[in-house]
Amino acid sequence: MFIRHNDLVISKDDPFATCQLGRKKYADVLTQIVDEPGNGFVLAINNEWGTGKTTFVKMWQQQLQNNGFTTLYFNAWENDFERNPLAAIMSELKVLRKKSNAKTFDSLVKKGAVLTKNVLPALVKGLAKRYIDSEELVEGIVSSTEAAAEILENEIDEYTARKKSLLDFRADLEKFLESTKGDKPVIFIIDELDRCRPNYAVEVLEHMKHFFAVNGIIFVLSIDKVQLGHAVRGVYGSEQLNADEYLRRFIDLEYSIPEPDIEKFVNYLFKYFSFDQFFKSPKKLEYRSAESDRESFQNLAKILFKLKSPTLRQQEKIFAQARIALKMFSYEQFLFPETLLFLIYLRSTDHEFFIKIAGKKLNLQELSDEFFLKIGRGSSDTVVRHMLFLEVQVTNLYNNYISENQYDSSRYRRVEKGEELPLVISKLDQSENQQQYLECIRYLNREPDRSYVSLKHLLDRINLTETLVS
Template sequence: MKLKLIPPYIPKTKEEGDPFMNCKLDRKEYADALTTIVNTYSDGFVMAINNKWGSGKTTFVEMWKQQLKNEDFQTLYFNAWENDFQTEVMVALLAELKELQDKGKRNFNSLVKSGAILLNKTTPIITKGLVSKVVGDKVVGELVEVITELTTGELKKQIESFTDAKKGLIDFRNNLKKYVAQVNKGKPVIFIIDELDRCRPNYAVSVLENVKHLFSVEGIVFVLSIDKVQLGHAIRGVYGSEQIDSEEYLRRFIDLEYNLPTPDRRLFIKYLYNYFEFNLFINSNARRARVEFHSDIDVLQNNAIILFADENFTLTQIEKNFARIRLTLNTFSEDQYILTDIVVLLSYIYDRYPEIYNKIENSEYTLQELVDVMDPIFESFKDPEHRGTRLILYASFLNRYHKQLLRLKKTKENIVELDKSNKSLKLVVKSRLENERNHLASLASFPPSHSQTKNIDLAFIQKRYSLVENLR
């Protein structure tokens, strides 16, 4: 059984097929749009693909990278997180550019030489903590701040180093332009930098500074695959202040920002259902022989769509939930009722509201207290298409928790009572959802499930989701 989603295979050549042939999120059209952008504005700029961590950016940019290669773009991919052990960012970026040197070896050697000179000349400044200002506007101000620490001779050396560094920067950028012009086949070099927001904060900021001040030349398009919120935390950490406007800071480096549109999570959920092989258990021969188990597939998928198709869940979070749900199924035997709707709801609560999950597990809520915390959650599921399904799910959940309280002798009352005024059932507790269509009291009193499950309480399911029951 699989517990981790393996990235889809990306064909490595034109002959193998379209790089997006295994994309489960229908994102090829966005890659086509980005290719048009980088080809139209080929004089060089920095673009950010900004989406939350876990939204599938890495898979997208790797597919796009191959598509660009198939269209004869010189394309580089740099995983900043895997390379942040490097102490010098320039060296790491030059190592990536080396991949293009087949047709420009002489110019690459000149580039490396000028880079070495530049590094050498900036070392005295680096040792004074001025690395991020080597080519910035405030370097003179920074020198004034440390002037009292320097002797006259030391200050002279610093000024000479700064002058040489400025010249070295010009030489480096000129050599980089020549190198790019020789290897780019008439199209911009696309330099993708991924996982920048997961690096050590100092390294992430250093990458940004290097890209902007050293490597941003005509003929190179840098693509930063980032989560701006997380990168903003890193920036504030480096500068030691929550008052730093990270949005304004990043605006200095990023010329164009692009957000991948929200994918259809329903497609992704159905893909995960197949990927994690739910059918091996839910649709096994033994279970198919029992008519009462036939609805398990639809119940699981429909409730997963209601709960996890929300934009607040990243693709990675949905994946982790499905892996845990699949693991939970392995705690059941093939002749047991699963109550897949409850399993999916518990997974949602465990992920989104862990404190509520723990209190439910320990039976700490009265029925009214549980309703008070669950009402806002169920009110947030606003899709009218699923209103009836969510009421059925809520009613079943309350019913199972009520049975749990009865078993533990934490309550003696029924979950519903007769309203004498109109002779209808009403909940003994107050819920804001009680009077919605598909009356909640009726559903809670007679949950729509087989009679054999009427005595199954929430703990029976929750112990399995919490993995305190042995796996088969």
């Protein structure tokens, strides 16, 4: 049993062989886009964190290589300790250096060195020594007209030199790429830019735009544009900055990987984390509820993930935590798979609500209201029925939890004019007099032993305060 989902092994011959999300077809589309001669451009693959972008671009990189492309991969987050983005990007290009283009690359490096050279501090220090003797009076240089004029003159010369160096740098870069790429552009993938230090992220963008915007190279930015926008606003110190408009300066084409098939991914995670070691254990199958527990867990996962759209990474973590929790159940113990999964989902995605439940901070009506607020109704009768049953099960277990295991069904049922009504008014139930809600209560009461169980039974295992038993 794995505790975390490991990186997928990418086959050189069939890069998407282990992809469980059917994403090869999107890589094929992108390959067609970049496989066109012409100017270089910047392509952004824009999806939220945790949606599998890194795995996708690494699989696509291998596919590109198999199709004759020269590719480079740069993890910006792993390199943001480097102060100079130009040096970091050039170090990636260096892998393309060979005997036939060594002279061109060395020339490129020299011109890049001029672009990154910071001569102003040395210039100021030299001028300060000429005009003042005391180190403490260095600030006085600002008031010296003659010094200011000399600084300006040197800055003009420096600007002219840098401008020429930039043109020379781009010319050498195009020449270097031409000797490397053959009849296809070089594909330079920049990943994890949105997780970098804000200053570094913006500097990488600026360097990419001003230094590397030449024919023969296509940059692929694997980003969460919303998060990158936060970094941009942070650098410029203004929440009013239109970050989306700013990023358009750098991005020529934007692509978002479509949402995966939730059911297929749930089935994959169920298999990957070896849930059947528990659900299909011979000891577990001795109990009548075993098969329904397995089905209930899978069905709720599919419904809940479709309804609330947690990221792929969140789904992986929820399944990993659920699998660990199962190891704390003996085979004969009641599992309540729907509520177990729901609580783990809350713990991962809505910790505040989870803490309210675990801390007995809500009464039953407040629990019902917040459940509806967080989960909603869904768009089909099937989803509503599943969510209503889940709400009733959670309410029943919570009722026993806050009443110290002294089960009393009257705490959530009342009688008016001889008619039985639920004490809790569920916004999920739109039937007359909450009859669907009452039917769920009656269904739970068919097994009295289960009706008496407290939510603590599940919380102790989710919080890993029980001993591993299976």
